[in-house]
Amino acid sequence: MPAVTVRPLETRRIAEAVDLVCARLPELPRAEAAMPFESPELFPLLVRHTAHDEDDHLVGVGLLQRPGFAPPDRCGLRLVVARDVEGSGVGSALRASLLPLVPGTIARLGTGVFDDDERSLAVARHWGFEIEKHGIESSLDLTELAPSSPLPPGVTLDEVPDLGFADRDAVEHMLRASQTNPEAALGFVMSLEAFSTMLTADEEPVCVVARVDGVPAGITFGGVQSGALSIAYSGVDPAYRGRGIMRAVKERAHVVAARLGARVSNTTNEEANVGIRRINADLGYVVRSGVYRMVQEHRQA
Template sequence: MRIRVAKPDDAPGVVALRTIVYPYQVRGVESTRKMLAEPPPEEGWTAFVAEVDTQVVGWVSAECTGSTSTPDFGDISLLHVHPEHRRRGIGSALLTAATDHLAPLGVRRLRAFAQPDALPFARRHGYEPSRELRFSALDLNPAPALPDPPPGVRLLPITELAPRRLYAADVAAALDEPSDVPVDSISYESWLYDVWDNLGLDKEASTAVEVDGEVAAFSLVKRDGDRMWSDYTGSLPAYRGRGLARLAKTVALHRAAANGVRVAYTSNDESNGPMLAINTRLGYRPVAAEWSCLADLT
């Protein structure tokens, strides 16, 4: 076994591994390849793989978190090991590689995510559970019933929006998103990379809701084949309580289903009651749980 920096040609193996461990996480080979070839603009982003006999059996990525004003905060994301290669020290080696990468960059507080059966591993390495996330799935055969938009409401694919308009709406909607740290420092360059220029973004299915010429709500779809990820559904504070986020998500699901998507996945913080209620009404069912876990880097 060896730990090394991930490279673009690892993309097929990385996606195959993720499909086994996290079948509810949707990211295709080409978008993964691009991420490895052209890393995100956040300072210090990197990824490591664990390799056994040329097979990718483990993955982790690490970055200084650029979406928050909280100083010295870093994320260790999607640390996972193939089930047949666990309990051999691979997970610990990947975590050490990620931590050693972030320490010289000034990170002092770390967040990682763990499935419930991995919480003992997290605690052994100094991480304490913080927030629970629910992952849910929706069979799109058939898609949820499509309501008529209220008077004065316009539905449009995001192809009809200038990117900066959607960026401004995304930033405003995310300010009170439940999280361990505030999501209040998303740069336009980072947003372009992660959202608008992401090869998986389905801009025809992703839907915005306009009210009086203003973007009031939106629902973004990232796709890999016949699977999709509801990347983010939000509404601006001034327009909440009017059903616009649910309307945007319902339309996005319909458009995705009409173009061949068969199952939709999403995740929500367990404290996000309004979004969980929307997903329940749409027919989503829980399929997995994860915990965010926090640790000090000393």
């Protein structure tokens, strides 16, 4: 193994770290890759280490991270190694530097691997991670939007980017009821408070709520940055499903995002969540990539 030095990320090398991640993971949108480096305030737990070769070239990045909406007993461990030094022990050195810093409150470590990256999948399994779910990432071109569908009977749409609802409790109730998705079953439960902590300082919020005869029935929330809408959550209260509400909400969110300068919309859905994936396909979303979300139990040494 060549000589490798691991140390906390230096502010002056943040741009290098982002470039390394983007070069190694080209399928990852840059805004997502940059988030733990350029918007650390979004992570209640965040540790950032970098690996350097003998000439001080940055050859790897390691992260411990937990966003505010994640279960409190869980955090992510992400290791990204420059392709030309893979297999030389850089990832192991980063992992060894981070594991002792995992707080005692953490019982589960998560990580992610693109489903066409067999080598990284094998490494993650070697380290004890197992596949928990399979996220399907898809995108929609917003530069030529088709006309929106007629609204279902009794349905109205509200654009509320600041989450300033007069009937906040009713919207919160609808949001909780809508979470029958596989991610919620794993503990990733959304709330309006969580929404308010999910966007970076330069992201424009997009929030559309559907109401049936005035009662909150469905919601889409996300943000626009660098010409892309990233959808964080979409859901409909089960009591109002089957009426075309989700399609109407997402179509309006696309219009709002395009108005803010977005040229593309990106979303990720669990493979088994066939309902929302069918709606996305009908709207014209095209599958871009797939990600295995992996997990392992963690015990302090």
